[in-house]
Amino acid sequence: MMNIAGVIVEYNPFHYGHQLHLDRTRQLTGCDAVVAVMSGGFTQRGEPASFSKWARAEMALRAGCDVVLELPSAYAVQPAEWFAYGAVAVLEATGVVDQLVFGSESGSLEHLQTVAMLMEQEPEQLQQSIRDYLNQGWSYPAALSRAATASGLLSTEAVAMLQQPNNTLGLQYLRAIHQLNSRITPLTIQREQSGYHDLQPTHEQIASATSIRRMLQHEPERVAAYVPPATWEIMQREIAAGRGSVQMDALWLPLLQRIATSSPEMLAEYYDMNEGIEHRLKRLLPSLPEPSVNQLIDSLKTKRYTRARLQRLLAHLLLGHTKNSLNEQMLRRGPGYLRVLGFTQRGRSLLKQMKSTASLPIIMRAADCEHEQIILDIQATVMQASGFTVQQMRDLYSDYYYPPVRV
Template sequence: MNVLGIIAEYNPFHNGHLYHLRQCREKAEADFVVAVMSGNFTQRGEPAIMDKWARSRIAVECGVDLVLELPFAYAVNSAEYFARGGIGILEGLGCVTHLGFGAEKGHPDELRQAAVYLAKEPDAFRSLLKKNLDAGLSYAKARESALAQIMGPRFSELSVTPNNILALEYLKQLQLHNSSIKFVMVNRKGAGYLDKEPKAGIASATAIRNHLDPGQVDQYVPQETAEALRQAPPLRGYFDLIRGAVLSRSADRLAQIFSVGEGLENRIKDQIRRADNLESLVEKIASKRYPKTRISRILCQILMDLTSLDGSLYARVLAAGNGGTRLLREIKKTAKIPVITNINKVASLPGLCEKDILASDMYNLLTGASLYENCDYVRHPYIRGD
């Protein structure tokens, strides 16, 4: 039995995701596909365009068999931790045979070679990385430069695009786990991750969220996504929630937030009253060392009071098709981590799960949804019968 694992956000699920899913399934000759998906907040530190229940349902309707939630603590974090959480869950299922991911550049062998090097982190690489960080570069830029200096310019190019950065981290985690999971890679087709304009009939999720008029979206997404986007409530008040979270915490408390360091808590406290909107706040806090995406993640971590990643991983089911329910029966025989289908029936929830529940409550505040009817204690996984 071949089980393909995919780590994704599906924010929203578009034609590029459908292409990737079908290509990976074919290459892996997969009997089942399980996706580990970000919950209500994404790696960029932003609320998702639709809640996790809608996005997981769409994924199942478009061909994924089983959708599991990537815990907030890993989902709203750097590529390294995003990958650590996703790979940790797939490994923990005990039955995943293949990992599928997309990449903008490079040959699979090149990515594997670079990932092995990053996993080992020899002294020469560590020394160059520290030197670059001390020079004020962000971690991503510092690593890119260190790779270029040691392995050559070709390898630095492999670590600069969004999908490649994640691909390297996935492969690095497989190395660190000494995993038997094989990988299949699909070259990104059409628009790039940050492209504002569609290409080859595919629009990026960024373009769909921020740049395309509602009337333009339908041709770039499956029908299920188009219908859900039309019904999705607008998100309002995120900046106010962020401001309230920062104002209500001392600088010492902010210093304990997971991704905060080097006195950044003082800069955040200093700027919170000076900014009129979220974009302005991020701009005022960001620096060469702390790029805007990292600041956005930090602000979201402050909102959830995320101070550590302590706690075991778990497989929390968000949605399943008929194949997914069959796969779940197998997973329960092989899983090395807790499998959660109903949090009300779990005697003791994993600690990190509390942040997922809080993230849902915060998201419901943004959409104006009922805090009770839409909370994680009341909502249940979407189960689709074929």
């Protein structure tokens, strides 16, 4: 039997830090192949991906992944809990993945497991404290951290872990493995050199994806030093073709049109539109100092509504995600298919094996599937591609035209 490792990624875009994670995954597991679950047109923080999912899948394959599967956008544009649940469910459904290897600031699986199991037990003392902090206007991550401190149920070290983004995702991966009764073994690798949101590189070769996206916007020639040659080659090709890099502000007009032509009551039907924020959205829009998504987010931001939460909220508006289409019952059922974005020669053999082990249908093209979630994936692809500088129908509707990438 093959030994298969799984990774959960966005590769927005792929860089040397990701390469280090992949190399260490192979060293740690001694695996025969790596399966990556990757966000499609939009990412977990609610931003359009800088490059298409096809270009990013090619980056992954040329760097050492063997199969790239798409994380349905129903889970990709979500807080850590649902993002992790959907991604782990995809890996579990393959029937071949033995280990999930994720990066964390902690690097200690034992500490992460302790916190994850406490969160799974959901002691009433902790839950009530979280509700109290939420009612005071704190975001969920901040409320959880403060509640854990106040309750005394966690050590100071464990509470500190809750305030770091990769630790937060790692905790949710562990919870999802438990909730899904998965046979996958979790392993963690300590994240080094560059912080998740660092705006400037702090190492000669490793920079955060955030800083690389910033460079792409302002100093694109600097990016080559922080990404593998194959990634840089793909980036240059995509930029020359007018397919990147996409910024959230490129989607300002469709977002403006959606808000301006919707009543507060209509806006209230969209996913995560709660506590009357639809009224603030309508009220603040005409008074923005300049027409941009960033200005809108800055005007809306509060203790409770963090930048990431607001970006996701605006992404749900852009993508037409309603409370009906993304209800908890649907999300809890898990993904409805395994969408293949690309594979290597070794990956081809693995996909043949998955035909007999997978608990979900394996989809090569959108036309092969009628599941409700794939409609949301197509919408995400269209909206992300509408941010390209050159518009072509084959790019907008690439889900119907493009076969999986083969490397």
